[in-house]
Amino acid sequence: MDISHVSNRNDLLHALADGQLDAAQSREVLTWLEQEPALQKELCEIQRLKHLIRTAYPLAETKPAAKHPYRHYWRQAAVYLLALGLTFFAGVNSSHYLPHWHPAEGITLDNAAEYDNRFIVFLDSHEPAKLEKALNKAENLAQQVGRKDGSVYIVTSAEGIDLLRLGATQYESRIIQMSQKYPHLRFVACSNTLYSYKQRGELVELVEPTEVAPSAVEFVVKHMQEGWRYIAI
Amino acid sequence: MFSHYFRPNRFDQQLTEQRPKLHRMALAWCNDPALADDLVQDALARALEKQEQLRDETRLSGWLYKILHNTWMEYLRARKPELDIDDMELTCTDCPEKQFVAGQIVDQVRAAVSALPLTQRQVVTLVDLEGCSYEQVALILDIPQGTVMSRLSRAREAMRKQLQPDITQEQSRHLRRVK
Numbered sequence: 001m002d003i004s005h006v007s008n009r010n011d012l013l014h015a016l017a018d019g020q021l022d023a024a025q026s027r028e029v030l031t032w033l034e035q036e037p038a039l040q041k042e043l044c045e046i047q048r049l050k051h052l053i054r055t056a057y058p059l060a061e062t063k064p065a066a067k068h069p070y071r072h073y074w075r076q077a078a079v080y081l082l083a084l085g086l087t088f089f090a091g092v093n094s095s096h097y098l099p100h101w102h103p104a105e106g107i108t109l110d111n112a113a114e115y116d117n118r119f120i121v122f123l124d125s126h127e128p129a130k131l132e133k134a135l136n137k138a139e140n141l142a143q144q145v146g147r148k149d150g151s152v153y154i155v156t157s158a159e160g161i162d163l164l165r166l167g168a169t170q171y172e173s174r175i176i177q178m179s180q181k182y183p184h185l186r187f188v189a190c191s192n193t194l195y196s197y198k199q200r201g202e203l204v205e206l207v208e209p210t211e212v213a214p215s216a217v218e219f220v221v222k223h224m225q226e227g228w229r230y231i232a233i
Numbered sequence: 234m235f236s237h238y239f240r241p242n243r244f245d246q247q248l249t250e251q252r253p254k255l256h257r258m259a260l261a262w263c264n265d266p267a268l269a270d271d272l273v274q275d276a277l278a279r280a281l282e283k284q285e286q287l288r289d290e291t292r293l294s295g296w297l298y299k300i301l302h303n304t305w306m307e308y309l310r311a312r313k314p315e316l317d318i319d320d321m322e323l324t325c326t327d328c329p330e331k332q333f334v335a336g337q338i339v340d341q342v343r344a345a346v347s348a349l350p351l352t353q354r355q356v357v358t359l360v361d362l363e364g365c366s367y368e369q370v371a372l373i374l375d376i377p378q379g380t381v382m383s384r385l386s387r388a389r390e391a392m393r394k395q396l397q398p399d400i401t402q403e404q405s406r407h408l409r410r411v412k
Binding site (some may be wrong): 010011018045049052054057059224 | 343346358366367383389393397
């Protein structure tokens with residue numbers, strides 16, 4: 001891709017996430033990334049959106065079409081023949097990647113356990129209000145699903161990792177307490193984020209019960225495919 | 234003895250293989266499963282009619298998306314002649330039924346995609362669902378690559394805002410739910 005005319009760094013970040021840059025161009029943008037944590041977060045967010053969009057529209061077996069008045073009948077006939085061919089050659093499509101569908105009607109934080117018993121609370125910001133909110137939501141859910149043999153994960157990425165970072169978090173004792181009180185509540189940090197800290201020469205130590213996942217986004221997507229309910233903070 | 238009547242040719246097979254992807258794209262564009270079925274069937278019928286125009290088989294996918302795009306544009310012009318389709322947005326982006334299922338990430342993402350202006354919606358879905366290059370998107374939609382990039386950037390920014398409602402909004406929703 002010719003980026004000589006592209007002056008907007010933001011556009012180049014999108015181009016990197018979309019695999020539109022060659023090796024030299026990628027190196028150039030990656031150099032900026034190493035120097036600017038805000039851009040790293042931006043890239044992480046673009047990748048998260050890409051994953052979410054793919055998750056929201058899985059490839060699925062299509063049903064025969066409804067009739068539509070504006071179409072010519074001979075066209076319909078041609079396509080029905082094509083659909084007939086489908087039955088011979090396509091076989092049965094897998095529904096493995098279809099998202100688990102829950103009855104969301106009437107669900108609130110207070111009655112969530114009536115609908116489900118596995119939740120992921122995702123946090124990628126270190127805004128004080130959001131840190132508090134993530135812990136409160138997770139604790140509330142942990143109380144509810146504890147009676148139903150359920151599980152809750154707090155998954156942190158980008159700046160959200162500050163919730164679990166020693167020296168940055170104000171919640172170390174609360175997290176340890178919560179972890180002891182609710183064994184089915186677990187805390188997860190994104191390895192990609194830790195790696196970017198390491199590249200900048202910052203050593204990150206995490207609160208004791210924290211587990212590390214290779215990629216927070218992949219972790220969330222994998223669990224959603226298995227039917228977990230996702231809550232973004 | 235009748236087997237040769239039911240043996241689809243190579244082009245039919247290729248269309249058959251592309252059908253689920255086309256349907257996924259049409260659904261992302263129009264957010265209506267029945268209409269997506271119609272659009273895909275119409276696009277496939279047109280592809281069958283015009284198969285002689287496809288000179289390079291490696292470009293089948295992009296060619297089909299261009300036909301799907303044209304099919305949808307025709308449908309929209311027939312249905313909404315008074316609107317400029319470049320400016321079309323889903324009028325109801327915060328309806329009760331959408332809030333009703335707000336806990337579902339799939340629904341949230343689909344609502345966010347549907348709320349995008351049509352032109353941004355097409356670009357972001359072609360890139361993220363089908364993995365089209367910017368050059369391919371420019372060819373399919375008949376727009377410059379620079380426009381592809383700016384629409385993509387705006388679309389993702391809008392989606393990010395839509396998928397991360399501010400705390401005040403979320404609290405107000407919870408307050409309404411309390412009985």
